[in-house]
Amino acid sequence: MNGSIQVDETLARYSDLLFGTAMAVYVVAAFLFFGALAAVRGRKLEERELVRAGAGASGNGTTTEDRVPGRVEGPQRRTLGDKLGNMGLPVVIVGLIAHLASIVLRAMATERVPWGNMYEFVSMTCAAGVIAALVILRKPEHRPLLSFVLLPVVLLMFIAGRWLYTQAAPVVPALKSYWLAIHVSIISVSSGILMVSGVASILYLLKLRFAANPADDTSSTTRSGFGGAMRRIIDHVPSAENLDRLAYRTVVVGFPLFGLGVICGAIWAEAAWGRFWGWDPKETVSFIAWVIYAAYLHARATAGWRNTSAAWINVAGFVAMLFNLFIINLVVSGLHSYAGL
């Protein structure tokens, strides 16, 4: 129906194909990383415990001269988990290349920026999330955490491909502005980064909840079956402190970026809708999300709120972002709901 001269149908078809490919490859990568986490057996855990104990001992100031903390010396036998983890990274990168190619082809097919409707926006946000995660989790020991980012990414991409899919087409007049390129890209990149942050906080809370008893740490490594694998996964994600720091660092980047996106949106709204702020549902929930992330930063600076409370606030921010993406666009009608549905 949209078969008009403005759209290159062949390119659009290849873009769709690559989108599906990227999703499938992400699934494979997620399984590899989960495998890496679940397969790690007791040996590696003991080493980790040793490292942690050593770091603690350095506090006494006795035997610090000859050791560089955080590095484990000696040759290491490669386990199945390590191999799986090493295989996962190139797979993710292949998926990301397919994903980016899908976005670029979509742009070439329609001759406009590739984020003119909700399907394209979700695709863009997911790509940003994967890139952000690859950058933030670049250390080998953090790498398996990518699985937890790939999980929501695959879910979002599935929803986008299954229910939000829109054929490649030019955008409506309201979107014909260079602010589309600026505002939407900033929002989607910041959403991607904040998604990584939300995942880190969820893992942090899970870690605190399930690894609270140190006695369980050892027993879980010997437990078999699905439950045991889950416990091992939780046990082998980085320490709670690391996760918490990860969540904070991503918010530090994502929050100002999101603010910038909202400011750009306001400038655009002033030109397109006659006011810079009009409490449109999307604007309102963006405001709510912004306030929640501001509260998160304040909680981090408030005694007694620093740990789990702050993490819960970050999770609430993540929920607000998802709510803004789906419920506001699909259920509530507002000025932002032209997004190709």
Added chain:
Amino acid sequence: MADVTDTDVADRPRSEAESPSPRKAHWARRRILWPLRNLWRSLTSMRTALLLLFLLALAAIPGALLPQRDLNEQKTLEYIAERGKLGTLMDRLQLFDVFSSAWFTAIYVLLFVSLVGCLTPRMVEHFKSLRARPVAAPRNLSRLPRHITRTVDGTPEEIAERIDSRLRGWRSEVVAREPSKAYPDGCVEVSAEKGYLREFGNLVFHFALLALLVSIAVGKLYGYEGTRSLVADGEQGMCNTSTAVYDSFRAGNLVDGTDLSKFCFRVDDFSATFLPSGQPDMYDATISYAEGDAVRDPAAWTTTSVKVNEPLRVAGDRVYVLGNGFAPTFTVTFPNGEKRTQTTPFVPDELQTMLSSGAMRFDTPAGLYPDADERRKNQIALEGLFAPDALYHGTLLTSASPEPRDPAVAIRIFKGDTGLDTGKPQNAYSLDQDLIEQGRLQRQAQVNLAVGQSHTLADGTTVTFDGYQRWVSVQVSHDPAQIWVLVSAVVMLGGLLVSLLVRRRRIWARLVPAPAGESAGQAGGPDSAEEKRRTVVEIAGLARTDQAGWGEGFDEQAAALVADDADPSSSRRTTRRL
């Protein structure tokens, strides 16, 4: 309030309430001053600010989920009507005017006060801290989360000098302490701090937030927004001279309508282009305008194009073209040959095809009927549909596309009292059904007309469909403070970035001469006994940020501060900034 006071008095570490003075304080201080002060303290505490932030987020939720009167009055009224009593109750709770409601206002005013109360002392403290000396070293440095101990060659004074010189960009101070019980030989301490910009950025962010809120409030008080439908025929224009020229006008409390920005404009042309799929491609209105006293001079008028994302900015106001439609032109020829022509905007019922509906009322010419009563009873009224691209299902008119390829109308023609003289406000787009039911307005015909076609009634009156014009709905907006909103927002963002990225850190070093025996043992050198004095250096760091700590690398950085220059690997590290 009493509860708050009690607990807070108990919680306060140092206050007059706990002073040992046996005499009871004056009742006025006890009953009024202290409760007020405690209320102020709890209001300006971080916990209260956090709570208010949450309340603000929570209170905004109904604004997103329920229809809002400001955005869509029609939908709001329907929503209320559907729910009967519950709807009325929700309305009384201002759930349909969330952002102007008493409770939302209460939350943000409290937040505003809390912010001011929180910021003012912090600002004073910040300026004091800019002049203050770095905090003296804590007694027990090994209690701090990050610290190292090294024994190096050199006297404490030399090492302190070295550390001090390597702390570039830090505010640092070297203090020699007298011998004490803990350090019988005396010691030298280095205290340093950096990252003062962090607090500065933080303050800038919050003050810019205040400026943003003030700018928004000023804009709301002095701003106005008027809408008006104009036929794009190059004749019908309007001047922003009074609120009466608008179909609807909303203004701030300090606008009385006498001092609107002076400018006039008219819509010369309007075009809507569509893609083959029927999707709109672009709306483009050609507008001529002039501002100030130049409006009287036809030569001073400028013509410009106003598109969807490109409003006309004139005399500090903005002119937007927000909607459009078709305005059919009809001519009614009365039995005596007198003609009346009208072009009236019809509202689009279907945005996809621009099938529009509307009504027209024609007064009878003077002299045709003997008296005013008779004259009123013979007025002509039309009601019906306009299709830009006519498509008939039998005689039922619909529209195939939004483009005016083959315009046609389907109208009912009425004769009688149009109700214009009743003084009762009427819907411009439909006839008063009461008049029709009462028989005061009687249907004469129901016809489909293409451009140029006409229909003659039994009494000889002819109704001709002449064609159409396009009309646009124009919004004029005035917000004198919106540029300050933007400036505040950008400053906020800058302050936020500084406050998040700058790290505030403190570092302390305590240098104690090593005991002779230990120094020999530590050095391991058999013959270095007393040639050089050795110093035990304790360095501790504190990250005064929201981050969990200094993170990795403190040990290396601290070691680089004391390392001997002769060691090439350590001097390389020295150049790295802490």
